[in-house]
Amino acid sequence: MRVTYLTILLLSSSVAFAQKKTVSAQISDKSQAIEKKVIAWRRDFHEHPELGNQEVRTAGIIAKHLESLGIKVTTGVAKTGVVGLLVGGKPGPVVALRADMDALPVTERVDLPFASKVKTMYNGQEVGVMHACGHDTHVAILMGVAEVLAGMKSEIPGTVKFIFQPAEEGAPVGEEGGAELMVKEGVLKNPAVDVIFGLHINSQTPVGKVTYRPGGTMAGVNDMKITVTGRQAHGAYPWSSVDPIVASAAIINSLQTIVSRNLNVTENPGVVTIGSLHGGVRSNIIPEKVEMLGTIRNFTKEDEALFISRIKAIATKTAEAYGATAEVKIPYSNHYPVTFNDVKLTEKMLPSLRNSAGAENVLLRPPVTGAEDFSFFQEKVPGLFVFLGGMPKGGDAVKAPSHHTPDFFIDESGFVLGVKTLCNLTLDYMAMKK
Template identity: 65%
Template sequence: MKKLLLLALLSSSSTLMAQDALKKRVIAESDKIESKVIQWRRDFHQHPELGNQEVRTAKIVADHLRSLGIEVQEKVAFTGVVGILKGGKPGPVVALRADMDALPVTERVDVPFKSTVKAIYNEQETGVMHACGHDSHVAILMGVAEILAGMKKDLPGTVKFIFQPAEEGVQDKSVPFGADGMVKAGVLENPKVDVIFGLHINSPTPAGMISYKPGPTMAAVDEMEIVVKGKQTHGAYPWDGVDPVVTASQIVNGLQTIVSRNVKLIEAPAVVTVGAIHGGIRHNIIPESVKMIGTIRTLTREQRIFVHKRIEGIVKNIAEANQCEAEVKIIPGYPVTMNHEELTRKMVPTFIETVGKDMVQEVPVVMGAEDFSYYQEKVPGLFFFLGGRDPKTPIEKAAPHHTPDFYLDESGFKNGVRTFCNLVLNYAELHGR
């Protein structure tokens, strides 16, 4: 019995020493590769591509993975790339995800690698820019792939590197795209993924800091289209028509009561925003119809269903009260980004171990949306944020995501590389086979 116990202790000690050696290699290799990660990011920034058009980006990624001896799958869900690295030791299958697409935004930041790319979007010419930091996500994951491939024989389990297109969406939504498309293409199978991790750069957070939240982390997003139909008439004789403009105005106000009076805000916030109203062409004509479009953000499935029903009820009842007709169309978007609570609890020590306790923070929910949620519907997942603000820059001067002035401090990228690597190693240690 004593002999068996001694053998078990020796085996455990040997495993811990091997794990410690791998983590030391991660630190050393991430120092070496930092400049390469930054150069990759700058190259992608200078050559941005919109959703499902990431041909150049995908080729660079695929060529890099192949050069590391990683098995590569291309053209997954249009332009996606998947790399499969089989470690030399038994262990779980861990997936890491980066999104590759840019946005129809014209860059104003004066940097040597500024984007001057143009494209046609919604029938208008526009600049194209990595205004949400996906260029950094790709570069970081390429660095992770290089480090982990370099320790392949000592690596426990299998790592899937998922380089995903179209997180920001596409104009043609008739077929699955983005994470939904990748899941339906089978990226979580063959081999079956046990867990998935994803990160997103965050411009207001100090560079290199890790932020996270257990449970609901980012909102579900849906679009709404409302058409109010009245009866056109001369603006001087409103009694001869039915005014859809006045009705639409009442609907906008009515929709605000969903959040202020119907949603239990003590449980979870919600947002209902009308972003545009189109109707009429002349100052003295009451138009026949008015169209409104907007966004809906919710944080639970039950809340999502409830808010949709309230929108339909308010719109149709106000329209009927004003002798108008109304059509409501709700276009489903991404589900809630839901961090697996037990997984999050187990992996937070990895954040602290990697960047230090003072550089890790738990944050409130974010009402923005992320299609990483599609992966989390299938397997346990953890989505976290990596800071990208120069600490010398006041937070109020940090340009928001999706704006022409979006800017990243690149000094924190190394923490992203190290965190991904350590999540793989620590998860394998906790869930070895």
Template identity: 65%
Template structure:
């Protein structure tokens, strides 16, 4: 909190064009439309790489505003480009579009009844993580900024991203594929801003922190090979199940004994273990799947190296052998908030919700593929509170659950935050603010 309070004293608005009145007025006017879009999207959710109706709604809206539109990016992604009347930076804004295979139990009048296909099986589909609100907010931001086009000193690139929640077997997608397909180019993006609505943070608040914000994540696959035997004669075996149990226990000491928790955080979880098929047969091998999470590239490399040592040497001590693949099938980098950019933009977030309502929170050990954008350009990602006021955060329905719920009044705060980030950054880059002073003070 001291960091946030310190930064606000460094920000200067001298010589900047003040968009505050226009932003507050237009946000209030567009709120009903934003809520209507959100409910339409919530009632008609689509899984990753299959956001066809969502993409059409977005593309049609952007075109109606005179924004240049490119469709089919990373399968179903939509990119809109709004060029202001004056030269300036290119600012990227991102909203993810996909829903989850979850059966909705909110009881809302616009609750989803949609079904889809996930890895070959029919599943219920629900916006159980708030991506419907992200899309509605960015559509609203696009409409407001299009109306301010003649006053904008720069370009805004609206990135509507599919498949943030991951892809189905045999597919690729999400932010990583958008980057591969050149979303950060033509025109080249200078900075990127993104948000995630949060059901456990009170409406009216925004949380943000410089540096690592969401963890980087890799999955791992461990195969332990032993010697099979009849279960009645274990002395004739090299038991891969007992060896796997020893490996699992030993892996927990990496975080508890090797990671300096005062400087960083780490998670190593074995989430699946499979071996054997009868009670009286000691199998030949066991396969385990797990997740590795950290808050820096260096920490991730260290954890993976320690995991490999622990796994192979523990197996060797038991007379077995083990192989490990990490990453196995997926990897998200750390979602990293550029320190200097975060310092400059804190006052913009404070304009949206008030100085006292922009708070610093502990890091998130969940992952976000917005991180792929942040690897290419300076970026800031923040959380938008949407828990009804007065509710106990411990009782708020979590993300990815059937009861997931957000207070729709939070969306106007997200719209304002994006608008202030865009207009303030353009003002700073246009030489109308003391950018050097802000950067120097945060080193």
């Protein structure tokens, strides 16, 4: 038999493909093997939720698990965060994987044996505490990924950094927290991270599906405060006043024209919402001041600049037309950049997603006007953030309880796919960099 260069090349490709299949099959088997563990972890975290920057119990369980796997652990990162470092048996890139740990001030209504009964004080009032956004799921899945990859340490061509992040939903008033503080404290350095992957469970996407979007996938967010000041008077003599309530009503109506008349909606969506309006204490007193709180959502820096400029112009000029003044603060207390999936990275990792879930189960999704502080990591290194199905098969996405609600529910049968997806993204990316 004549051995040609082409024959050698084909044989080499076949061997490489067989090895890749073996690694993929290994991941699948190991992920299935720890499914019960992942579910048990998730149920424990669900029953014992903790608010942002208070995830002490959660962090302790994570750290103990990572240490048991021989992973180097750093605790107390950005208040309560945990970072694990797994150095593979071969040289290669550093891949970061992130899970958020915090719960929400929501009282659970779901009838589960592991439903949260936790109560705490929040903003001066007693509230229930619930994992109403699935962060308990994210933590359990990443703990499973750590166990799978630690068991393959000698084969891993690179380093994996496991980032368990506090306060994704926002830090308590007066505190820093979340991804922004982790970045400030150097979580993406020592060793320097080359790429970061993350996922989010979704209660309105069927189990078994993975959805993604290149570019802007979740909105950038700024909150705002608008204070309108007029002149107080008796409600029976409005001509003696400069009425900030009437001026505020005009401002609110005019703000809605920013999206309908200034934003090119054929390119990107956007949102301008006033969610809180306070002014006055009695029916017969026209107050001196009205305060509005709101949120703006955008998918590009250009749209963000447009929104801020138009909001300030509309608020101040409309108030002036009514004889009042308006002060605009944007952001008022928080700002998240756009969650931007690196376009080239997304394209490169699509085969990995399809290998994990099956090509027919990997779907392009529309942009989401919710926000995620994973975006702070993506500002520093290329990142990919995907969504994992958590709705029972056959469910109705319209009727399924949404995130941040007392009836939020996740089907646990989708956790194995989450473990497989993060493992495959990690090892496939490393294989590309050999």
